[in-house]
Amino acid sequence: MTAALEIEGLEAGYGGAPVLRGLDLVVKDGITAILGPSGCGKTTLLRSVAGFVSPTAGRISVAGTEVVRGRRSVPARQRRLGYVPQDGALFPHLDVAANIGFGLSGAERRGNGPDRVTAMLELVELPTGLAHRYPHELSGGQQQRVALARALAPRPTLVLLDEPFSSLDASLREDTGRAVARALRAAGAAALLVTHDQGEALSLADQVAVMMRGSFLQVASPAAVYLTPTEPEVASFLGHASLLDGRVTDGEDVTCALGRLPLRTPCASGAVRVAVRAEQLQIRDAVREGRPATVVDISFYGHDATVRVRLDSGEELAARTPATSVPAPGERVRVSVVGDVVAFAATG
Numbered sequence: 001m002t003a004a005l006e007i008e009g010l011e012a013g014y015g016g017a018p019v020l021r022g023l024d025l026v027v028k029d030g031i032t033a034i035l036g037p038s039g040c041g042k043t044t045l046l047r048s049v050a051g052f053v054s055p056t057a058g059r060i061s062v063a064g065t066e067v068v069r070g071r072r073s074v075p076a077r078q079r080r081l082g083y084v085p086q087d088g089a090l091f092p093h094l095d096v097a098a099n100i101g102f103g104l105s106g107a108e109r110r111g112n113g114p115d116r117v118t119a120m121l122e123l124v125e126l127p128t129g130l131a132h133r134y135p136h137e138l139s140g141g142q143q144q145r146v147a148l149a150r151a152l153a154p155r156p157t158l159v160l161l162d163e164p165f166s167s168l169d170a171s172l173r174e175d176t177g178r179a180v181a182r183a184l185r186a187a188g189a190a191a192l193l194v195t196h197d198q199g200e201a202l203s204l205a206d207q208v209a210v211m212m213r214g215s216f217l218q219v220a221s222p223a224a225v226y227l228t229p230t231e232p233e234v235a236s237f238l239g240h241a242s243l244l245d246g247r248v249t250d251g252e253d254v255t256c257a258l259g260r261l262p263l264r265t266p267c268a269s270g271a272v273r274v275a276v277r278a279e280q281l282q283i284r285d286a287v288r289e290g291r292p293a294t295v296v297d298i299s300f301y302g303h304d305a306t307v308r309v310r311l312d313s314g315e316e317l318a319a320r321t322p323a324t325s326v327p328a329p330g331e332r333v334r335v336s337v338v339g340d341v342v343a344f345a346a347t348g
Contacts (some may be wrong), residue, residue, distance in 0.1 A: 001062040002039040003028050004158045004190030005049065010058035010068075019044045020055070021214040030206030031181060031191045036098050037237070041214040042194045049192065050083055061260075062155040082151030082159035082189065083318035087167055088143045091133040096121075096146050097131040103154045103218065104132060107150070120149035124183045128240025140168050141176040148180050152187050159184060159191045177204050193346065198238055202226060210234050228264060230346045235275035242317040253342050257313045258291055262340040270344035272283050282336050283307055283327060290334030293317075295327045309335055 005027040020040045025032070034042045049060060051073060057204050060068035060088050067074040084087040090099050093200040097117045104116065124145040135143055144164055165173045166179070176345040181204045184191050195201050201208050209219040209249065217231045218224075229235040232243055246256030251266045256274045284290055293309040296316065305326045307319045317335065327333055 006061040008059045012055040033193045033201035033205035035201040036211035040211045044193045054313040069251045072301045079203045082156040084164050086163045088147035124149045125179050141172040161193045241275040244274045246272050257315045264340040267343045272343040275342045276319045278320040290336035293335045295331045
């Protein structure tokens with residue numbers, strides 16, 4: 001099976017300053033999320049694939065056709081990609097039907113254009129009655145679905161989505177994201193989704209590429225990058241794991257400020273950094289088992305809360321706790337760990 005997208009040794013930058021540093025990536029099918037903090041190079045990567053940025057080195061192939069080799073590249077309009085920008089960028093003077101049909105050839109518009117528009121509206125789960133409305137008459141979520149329908153109408157192998165849900169409020173973001181994911185899978189199109197939202201990447205994607213400083217730290221399934229991160233930075237960024245110094249002596253357990261903990265995967269003996277997820281930490285009152293600590297502050301979210309504590313040994317940790325059992329700042333508590341942990345060989 002030909003991969004929808006292959007990237008090898010991709011480098012790009014602006015004014016001599018490197019942004020992408022030798023990226024390799026394969027997207028066979030499904031949704032691949034490029035996840036990372038602002039300024040890490042996500043958008044530059046997407047724009048390089050789209051043809052809006054000229055890389056300085058490397059190779060890009062779309063559906064087996066090479067579109068970039070070194071400084072030579074195929075023009076953006078000839079790459080047959082679907083593209084959904086951050087704000088949808090619908091044409092305000094065209095109605096929904098005309099927006100969706102914009103990417104079709106003249107023959108397609110004259111032939112089965114109306115049928116294709118209807119099929120695309122149904123695919124993105126919008127009423128066909130919206131076909132003759134204008135963008136300003138649609139909600140934000142509807143506009144993004146129309147933008148996806150426009151991108152899918154010419155039947156591209158690959159669709160590029162540049163933080164497409166970031167402008168939507170929380171109530172729309174999840175529903176729109178799931179509808180877009182269903183539409184992409186139903187259309188059989190692979191997708192490259194750029195996002196800084198961890199929940200979005202983990203819940204929508206089949207593959208997650210964690211990016212920092214122009215490089216990929218880990219490319220794997222959502223479960224793998226979360227449960228078995230290969231780098232301390234991945235563990236810290238995804239889910240904000242707390243990192244502690246520790247030591248492995250038998251390969252199966254690690255000793256750290258939280259005591260002796262089982263390892264998720266065997267690790268060579270020696271000094272390590274231990275990643276402990278916030279949901280693994282249990283906060284109890286001071287008369288029970290666990291390591292003594294003091295509550296530093298609370299971030300309350302309604303359904304739960306993040307409690308930052310300082311162990312008596314000095315380390316600070318973030319724990320997630322139910323909203324019904326939130327301690328007060330300054331309260332003395334004990335902290336224990338549920339489940340196994342991941343350790344990384346210490347460097348330096």
